[in-house]
Every structure is written in structure tokens, then in C-alpha cells.
Amino acid sequence: MGSLIVIVVLVLAVIAIAQLTRLYELSNALRGKREEDISLANNKMNAWLWVMFGIFFYGMFIWLVCAYGDKMLPVSASKHGVEVDDLLNFNFILITLIFFITHTVLFYFTFKYYGRQDRKALFYPHNNKLEFIWTIIPTCVLAVVIIYGLKTWNDITDDAPKDSIVIELYSRQFDWAARYAGEDNELGKASFNFLSNTNALGIITEASYTQKVAEVEAEIKATEEKIKNEVMSDVNEEAAIVHLRRLKAQLLRIKSFKSEKGDLNLGLDDKVVKAEFHIPVGKDIKFLMRSQDVIHSAFMPHFRAQMNTVPGMSTTFHFTPTITTDSMRTILGDPGFNYILLCNKICGAAHYNMQMTIVVDSEADYKKWLAGQKTFGESFTVEAPKEEGATPAAAPSTQDSTNAIAATNIK
């Protein structure tokens, strides 16, 4: 029904335009007027329309600033963000000035110099001095913009302080996870080869290594048998062969981690959280970012922070939060306010809803919260306990879960 109305309106509109055009053409023909002759009245009308447009345009700008100026991002909740905002304001004042000056001149000229029969335009092909001036002025202004901007950029992208709290942000279609280094403030190794239902970030520990080797080997065996015994369509067989190839490559890669010397159990005390993560106010936070499948972007608008997460590559961003969630609620007068982590790189159907809540706590609250989270060692359980290699994993798991219960009680 709706589309029918739209179509009818469209048809009627076209007919109306057609009829008006015919009428106009007939009257033109009667008066001997031609399309290419723009009359004084028309020039005058358009000159006035430019003025009216100027009023509309400036009016819209002013209305938007007045009505929505306070709906923009609130005061920055991070240290470097204040510098970013200062730079932004500096640039905005500058470009608003350029915008208004050039447009005012433009609208004034379009109004003043509309065509009249009795005057002739000024033959004025160039003026080198004037052109020199309006090349040099933008150059000087831009020099300031560039120097100011790059100074801030260098400060922000400088290495994070050594004692920063290290947090990994891990993205996948369509959610985020955050991983905290444990007591050692060092994140355990992780790889996409080790991903499983119980190891969402692919953390490598002795236990997860053993379990993953067993799992992949079992699947290789199953797939080989499937290819050998089952009667499959060509397409399915092809898919199975590709799958087998991938599994074998994965197994090789997994085994290469074992041969690398180094502590494989660094990840045991790592803590992985979903849906919400906490950071302490006033501390330097260094984010390391990884992605599981496609490119995402960790966008934390209130902290003026953004960095892409790229599969196969580690990216980083660091900042110092300065306003706790509670304080920001007071500042905004909004008890429901929460900081948010958004995905800002198109990543699929639910891209728009890939978010995580950020809570900025006082240091004490942060420590309490973190203590309440399970370590990887505690939460990692082996899917197929029948495998012999899985046993060592079970031991720390049980042991740590007692601690976890204790921690929950404290909370």
C-alpha cells in the first residue's frame, strides 16, 4: 500500500512538472524568449536566492552548534585526550573562521555582481602579488597546524611507560575479549593455532598444548578414515582433503611452539574477561591488540583512542584514564552512563553491535575486581579427558579453582 502511494505521488509529480514545463514553453514561445537568454529578473532572483541560501546555511550551522554542541563527546577521560581536544578546538576555530570568511565573500560577490546589461565585467586576468599572498598565508597557517599536530602525535604514539598495565584486546566476529597479564605483568604466548571452545584466545600453556595436539591428531585420524572409508560426492571429498591439509599444517605449527625454548606456562595466570573490562584510574594502560578473523577496530571514543586489530599482526595503543566511571556519571548527570569499546571497522552483519563496556575504577576497586576473575589456568578445562597428556592440565586447574572460590568469597 505504501509503495502504491509513493508510485502514485511520483507519477502525479512527473505529470505536474510536465504540464508546468509545457505552459512555460508556450509562454516563452509567445514572448519570443529563448532558454539561453538569462533575463535581468532571473539574475536578480538568483542573486537574492544566494543571500537567502547564505542565511539558511549559516542558520543551520548556528542551530546545530546551539542545539547539539552539548551532545558531542564529553570531556576526554584520558590524559592524552585532553591534548587531542585542545588540538581539535584549535583546528575548529581555524577552519570555522576560514569557512565563514570565504563563504561571506562568496555570497557577497554572488549577490553584488549579478549580470546587468549596462555594465561590463572588469578585465583582470591576474595579480601576482595577491596570488603570492594567498599562497603564503595558507602555507604559514598549515605550518602551524602541522607542527602542533605532529608534536601531539609524537607524544601519543611514544612508547608506553615500562610499568604500564598490559591488557590484550582480542576481537572476533562479533565480540571482544580482554586479557590481563597476571602477577608477572607479562602476557602468556598465544596463537590462533590453539583456539578451542575452552581457549577462546588461543593461550599456549603446557596443558593447552597437549590438549590441542591430541585434538588435532584425533581429527586428522578421523578425517583420514572418513576419506578412506566413506563414499562422498566430489565436492565433499575435495573439502575433506582441504580440511586434512589444513589440520596437518596446523599440527606442524603447533609443534613448532614446543621446540621454541621459553616458559610455556606464562599464560597460566592470565585472566580473560568478556562483555566488560575494568581499568584503574590514573594508571598507564598499554593495550596489545589481536584479531581472530577479519580486521576490526578498537574504538574507545571517550578516551580518544582507536586502533585497528589486524589478523596476523599485533597492534598497540596506550593511554591513561583520568576520570572514573562514577565521576563521569556525576559530570554528565547520567547515572546510567558507561564507557564503551566499539568496533569501528566494518566486519560483517553484526558489526554495529560489537561492543564491550569499559569500567574505570579507583585502584582499590580495580584490584578487587581483578582478583575476582578466574585465571586461565583455573578456567581451562580439557574437553577430552581420556587423552593421557591432558592430566597435567587438570591438576593446576583444580588447585586454582579453590583460590577462585576463595576470591569470590572475599568479593
Add this chain to the structure above:
Amino acid sequence: MAAADIHAEGHHHAHGHDAHHGHDDHGHGHHEHHETFLTKYIFSQDHKMIGRQFLITAVFMAFLAMVMSLFFRLQLGWPGEKFAILNTFLGDKWAPDGILDKNMYLALVTMHGTIMVFFVLTGGLSGTFSNLLIPLQIGARDMASGFLNMLSYWLFFLSTCIILASLVLEGGPASGGWTVYPPLSALPQAMPGSGMGMTLWLVGMTVFVASSLLGSLNYIVTVLNLRTKGMKMTRLPLTIWAFLVTAILGVLSFPVLVSGLVLLIMDRGFGTAFYLSDIFIGGETLDAVGGSPILYQHLFWFLGHPEVYIIMLPALGITSEIIATNSRKPIFGYRAMIGSILAIGFLSFIVWGHHMFVTGMNPFLGSVFVFTTLLIAIPSAVKAFNYIGTLWKGNIVYTPAMLFSIGLVSSFITGGVTGIILADSTLDITVHDTYFVVAHFHIVMGLSAIFGMLAGVYHWFPRMFGRMMNTKLGYAHFWTTIVCAYGVFFPMHFVGLAGAPRRYYDYSEFPFLDGVTDLNLVITIFAIVGGFAQLLFLYNFVYSIFRGQRAPQNPWNSNTLEWTAPVEHMHGNWPGALPEVHRWPYDYSNEGKERDFTPQNVPLEPGEVGDH
């Protein structure tokens, strides 16, 4: 072909002449060839016909892309609302009960961008006006190679068909955004649009680039070699300078895009890992390791940024010509304008990294791109000032083309100044990929470049179709369009500064964006009104092709050579000898002349100088 009956009546000297014969003295030789419908309207090698073919294809594509944008604007204005019209056009699969599907939303966004950037503003803008104007304004019989020119159009047509075909696939068309970043675009598991739709997108774009290269090479050769006597490079109209530099940009940058696309095709189909590494998707660990998704972005933006100027320069060239003609004044600072075109062209190659400040690229490299990018503001500012300088003390004739050209100057400034914010890597951290960016590039490309294109259509319609467009409808079209276009894109700056990311299906689920929700509604309403206003143009365009008032020889009292050729199209453009050029193209309102214009082919009087 819409233009079919234009020549049915009148002028018999529009004889069929093969372009190959046309380069010599054209005075002899009458009526020796007969053109069939097929050689005249379909497989034509005449640059004027090919220009019209590009234009009509582009107008069709532009309306399609605009309707797509209206569809997704409905969802953004009234999130989750049912619209029967969506169901009518998209069907039960993509708009069940009239609610737009999330994947289709992304598909519409992607195809809107692809079509507008490549098929309308690259193929349509350059294809139409480079073809029409290069031979006519430099005084040549035709393009250097009529056959390659024909091939260029038909490859463009083929790529258009491939892209259109992808719209009706079961999995939908490509939907990873118009930049189609891998791994999203490389993995069919990642989204429905990364299946067959993506394959067709890649094939279509590759064919498109082939078309663009054939066209560009032709334009360059023609401008350099086929200028008529007296047409020095420093007497070329600025349109031709702009088309020339545009073509050079295209030739140098499009091949890089193709190499990027070929690597993507190989990653998708042949098991390579140029862009893929460490990926676990759809419950499976892929065996691709060692590739880098960022490599694709470098290759893409190595075209992608010059592409912005491939779009903008022709529009600026067209505007220069129209503003000078209708101010009845020489373009202010002709040589500075040429210098800025060259500077913009050169700089456009060393700024691509400003699209990648937050990809994890080395921050120092980012600094370099900040520097080069902000340099572009200098020649751009010079251009804007020179336009305003041209209007000063002019005697402005408000043709619809002139209105659109002044509209371009306004939007070029408005969109240009926000570029200063985005070029600053520090500020880009906050506004990257938000609606602020959407506002910026739509005001530059959606307003400026489209205004340039429309200005060109209104101005050269008499040259293209031998008839005039309706001026009053042109006025109505311009004023509704500029109000609505700014009404759509200006508030987007504010939505962006509130922190709203682009390409989101629904903004109503984020409390921190509640303050600007009603702006999304305002934008959608302006978009709908502005969309309907384009019917004024469509009607005017189609009607005038067939029924418009017959065009006089030189309707706008312009200086350039195209207005000395007969109104009725003919192969070889001029009967008899080619016109000879004696002066620069902007001799308007010169002192001591009775008329306020002196065409380029008017010989110099004693003591007069031909160049300025």
C-alpha cells in the same frame, strides 16, 4: 538509445565519415559512407557519441545508487521500522516484512559507494566530458584512436552489467564496504556478500579499470598530439588541463589497484596468502600464514587517494570554464590554476597513508603522510581563492550551470576545511571512520564533484544534444539540491563528533548517541526530499533531449573552440579546415572590445597580446 531521433530531422551535411579519414583536411569527400543505426548509435567511434553513451549510462547508475542510499537512509532514520517499499524492491529475503536485512544494509552501503565513486564520478564524469570536450576544445577531428575509445565505452558498459548482475545474486552483492578490505572480502565464510557477489565485484572492477586505462591513454595522446594550430599548452582551456592530469593520474594509479585486486582474487580462489595470516573462522583454522591485510590497504589507497582527484579535477576544470564564461571575466590567475592542478596531481600520489593512520602503521610514517597531505591544502586554497577572485567585479549570468559551479566552490571549501582535521593523524584517532569522515567526503565528492558534473551537463547539453535544457527547471533543481545536500551532509559532522561510527545498521542501541538520534531523522528527511528533487533533472534531461528548444551556435557567448563547430554533430567536428587558435581561452570583457567575449579563433588585432 535515447538520442535516436535527434538527427532524424535537419542537416544533411552531417555525413557519415569514418574517423580515420577525418584527420586530414576535411573539406572534400561527401556522402561516401552510410552509417547504420549500429555504427552510429551503438558501436560508434565518434567521441561525441561516446561521450553521450557514458553520460546516459552514468545518469542511470547515479539514480540507482541514489535509490540505494534512500533505502538505507530509511533504516537509519526510522530504525527497525517496516517499509513496504523496501519489501517491494528487495523482496522477502532482504527486507522481510519491510525491515531491511543487516547484510543487505551493508550491501547497499557498499554498492552505493562503488557505483558513485567509480561508475558515476570516474567513468561518468571523465568519460563524458573528456570525450566530448578534448577534441572539440583543442580543435581535433576526433580522439587519437576512435576504436580504442569505443572499446573503452564498451568495457565500461560490460563492467556496469557485471556490477548490476551482482545485485541479483542469491548471496547478494559485495558488502564489505566500497574499499573491500580483506580478510573480510577474501573469506566467503565472513559474510554472504563475500561469496559470488565479491567475485563479480572484482571482475567488474578489473574490466572497469581496463576501460579507464584505454580512455585515459587516448585522452593523454590526443591532448599532447592533436592540438590545432596555435593551441599551445598555455592556451588550453582549464578543462583540458584538468582532463589531461586526471588521465595521467588514472594511468599511473589504476594499475596498482588492479595488482591489488589480482592478489585478492588469488587469495580467494587459488590458496595464496598475500593478505591472509593467522585466521580462525567458521570453526576452522586456516592454513594461510605470512600475509598482511595492510598490504592490500597500501595498494588500494595508492589508487584510492589519486582517485579522489581523478574525480575532483574534472569537476574543477569544468567549473573553471563555466565560472569564467558566466562571470564574463577571465579566470583569475590562469597560470596559477594550471600550477595548482599539477601540484594537486603530484601530491595526490604521496598522501595515501592518511587513510591508514590507525591501522598500526609506524607512527613516524604517519607523520610523513600528515605533512604531505596538509600540503595539498595549499594548491586547493589557491584554486578556491582564484574562483572567488574571478567572481569579483564580474557580470554574473546565472545559468543553471553557473549556479552549480558556484555551489561547487562553496562545497569545495566546506569539504576542504574538514580535510584539515582528518589529515591530522592525532585528530584522526578520534574521528577516523566516524560520520565526520562520511560528512567530509560526501561534501567533497557527493556535492562538489556531482555539482561539477551537473554544471557540465547543463552547460554543454546544447553541444551534446543540439538542444537547450529548461532553465527554470534547472533553477528549481539547483536550489532544492543544494539545500537538501547540505541538509543531509552538514549535520553528519555533528553525528560524527558525538562518536558515531560509520556503516552501523542501527544507532539507537547506544545511549551515548541518544543526543543525536533525531539528527539521523533530519538527515533522512532531507535525503528523501533531495532525492525526489533529482526527478526535476531527470525529466528536464530526457525531455530536452527530444523536445528541448533548438540550440544556437554559441548559447553562452563562450570563447572556446567547441562553440565554433556546427550545432549538428558531424564526424570530424568541423566542415572544412580546422579552426586556428590565436589567443588564450579567457578573453572575456577585454578592454576596447565591443563584445564581452573574443573566441580563441579570432585573429589578434595589431598590438594585441594573445596570452596572459
